[in-house]
Amino acid sequence: MNTKQYDIIVLGFGKAGKTLAAKFGSMGKSVAMIEENPLMYGGTCINIACIPTKTMIIAASKGLSYDQVLNQREVVTSRLRNKNFGMLDTNEHVDVYTGHGAFISNKEIAVTAGEDKIILSADTIVINTGAVAIKPNISGIDTATGFYNSTEIQQLPTQPSTLGVIGAGPIGLEFASLYAKLGAKVTIFNIESSILKREEPIVQELATEYLTEQGITILNNVTLESVSNDGDKPVITANNQNYTFDAVLYATGRKANTANIGLEHTDIATNERGAIVVNDTCESSVPGVYAVGDVNGGPQFTYISLDDFRIVFGALTGNSQ
Structure with a gap:
């Protein structure tokens, strides 16, 4: 199978990752953005967290019906999602891959979408896969519905x-x-x-x-x-x-989303909670591989992810924002 080479690969369409992709794309660097779920273009905050929940609360406070609340949520999230996708998709130096990305070595990621599969390689890789909900350890939780x-x-x-x-x-x-x-x-x-x-x-x-x-x-x-x-x-x-x-x-907490991204095929270290271990510049135990946002185990806030962008951009260019 052929391998396509990029300057930078970003795994996950979160705040830090998308900002890095856009920034380096505007500088003429070749960038691959990988996102498994088309409903997550733009990351957690605009699709399933801060913005949709606040939109629903405001709509409910106005006395709108449940159907109207859901509609308001969809209008806002879809608009922001499309805007974020377009920001990268229209950049001639950025390729957006919609599929499941998983490491097959320290600097290679296989992207699978149905029957299609491609291997991407880069010297610089940014992991921005976010966090997932923790299912509580309660008897019956794996089989009960509702x-x-x-x-x-x-x-x-x-x-x-x-x-x-x-x-x-x-x-x-x-x-x-x-x-x-x-x-x-x-x-x-x-x-x-x-x-x-x-x-x-x-x-x-x-x-x-x-x-x-x-x-x-x-x-x-x-x-x-x-x-x-x-x-x-x-x-x-x-x-x-x-x-x-x-x-x-x-609602019993969230953990770093690292379970199915192929870290077992790399030398990338994780801690006891599954988060990727990073240094002061968000670099993992593999030189050139960075982990930003929720996946590195820090506070789970969008502005923290945005600051991770600043840190990584500064580390890679010597030009902090």
């Missing part, structure tokens, strides 16, 4: 009248508030003694007050025993009691 992560819950075709939320961090609370605004009866299951465990007590208290005012039930110090189904409805068994809902969201 349990969704934060991406899946945004795409339910009909609004649940009752929603269970496993987890009381920022993601779980945001969706709890959203669905309460839409009129759902929401119950939060929290294994800790208070919500937002990493925040100061005053923040925890105020958030509890605001959520309670929205009619949300918060169960703290919960022991989650199992999950199951009653017909087609999801059931949470906690503290020796069954709770039945129309849908359940599990």
Whole structure:
């Protein structure tokens, strides 16, 4: 199989990666951008996180119906997604590959799309594959239906009248508030003694007050025993009691998306949580291979990813932004 050579390969269409691709493309460097999911052009923030959830919350606050809220979400995300794709696709020095990318050696990535496969090679590779939801370790979670992560819950075709939320961090609370605004009866299951465990007590208290005012039930110090189904409805068994809902969201953290990108064929080191180990310039244990954004285990914020762009661009050019 032929190998196509580039100056730079970017694996994943996130904030840092797309900005690096656009910047180096504008400088005349040959760049390959690989993205597995066409619904993720532009990265996590604009497609499944910050922007769509805030769009849904604002729409719900205006009293729009569930269908109208979903439509508002799609209008905003599709517009931004198309803009981000076009930014690279119209650059004559950038090739966008839509397919699954996986390393086959330190400096080679195989891209597979259906029956088609191509091998790309570059001296400089940037990994920007983001993070994925962590499925909680609860008995029955792998077989029960009606349990969704934060991406899946945004795409339910009909609004649940009752929603269970496993987890009381920022993601779980945001969706709890959203669905309460839409009129759902929401119950939060929290294994800790208070919500937002990493925040100061005053923040925890105020958030509890605001959520309670929205009619949300918060169960703290919960022991989650199992999950199951009653017909087609999801059931949470906690503290020796069954709770039945129309849908359940599990928001129990996110981890670096490194499981299926072929790192076992490389010398790229990961830590105990699966994140790629990097130095101060976001360079991995393989010289010339960088990991930016959520995949390197840092704080999971878009502005952190954008700063990773600045760091890597400076390391590669000596010209920091």
